[in-house]
Amino acid sequence: MGVVVREGMYVPGLRERKKQATRQALRETALRLAEQHGLDGLTVEAVCAEVGVSTRTFFNYFPSKEDALVGDGPALPPDAVVDRIFAEHAADGPIAGASAVLLHMVDTGTQPDVRHKAQMFERFPTLVPALLAKFAAFERSLAEAVARNMGPAPRPDFYPELVAACAVTAMRVAAKRWSTGDREESLASYTHGVFEVFRKELA
Template structure:
């Protein structure tokens, strides 16, 4: 990733953190776009280069669709060639932008508090999960060369999203945890689902 892109990501993250912080302190109705921009030390015009509304900034970027490189690698059968492991990689990329789980722990806790105190934000968060599920279903369909009208890729995507939501609830984000720990939780969850729905020997 180039310097320009890293700066853009840093600005976007600063705006999200400022929006969350001010909203938790004052309530969404009492926070303006101008105040969020000032808190992040950017102009209002810069704010609108990243977000259309203050609500969008408060909700933030989790979960997000995988970037084009991650998606292409998955569709082409990678990175490992094992479907579940590759799906876990895609899901991890939607949860974590880096291995800095300390930052993610703080962001997750803040987001949970925001949803509790500002329930009007919940539909926006649910919409992000829905959009990610649709994108994931399309990627799975491409990877498996599913015919038009085949609902199986979308069923797998819906199950994967349920696993991800469960993971978000279960992760403790303790000190010292890393992306490998997140992948382990996801892998265990898929294993449990497989056992629960496996054909009976009877």
């Protein structure tokens, strides 16, 4: 069981960390084998053999090999963390709050996986619809967070969806540009630059 500790950090319990480690090992192995053998040459059995688990364990985590390659997609931190970030940026409005939440996710995320995943989708475009579905679900969750934290100022009922769609698009642009570039700049630094432009243009 995870707990939220000071400064808004989410710390999973031991059992959850073990499950996360197994899931990550399955994903990384699937990505590597797909890169080596192609999507048609990738098999669940080969992934399980390398990780040292049964196929039943694999399907406890992923419905298919394609799902293992796509992964879960982005997910917001716990509500308490999201609401705290919005509160810290309340004076600058919901756009600033939504941007800060996404930047927090990038700052605490894993950069190599972003680049690796982007390269995989370039190579296997049939996976793109599944990825877009993951982003659509994430966008809805961000819109709910915006609606929950946008304050009493009168705004159109579509405002949360508009802010979320724009913020998620900015994040996708930053990740795609960074993943295909030759620059040594970190994903976090690059994304901060993109969001600085995003906030100024929408201010």
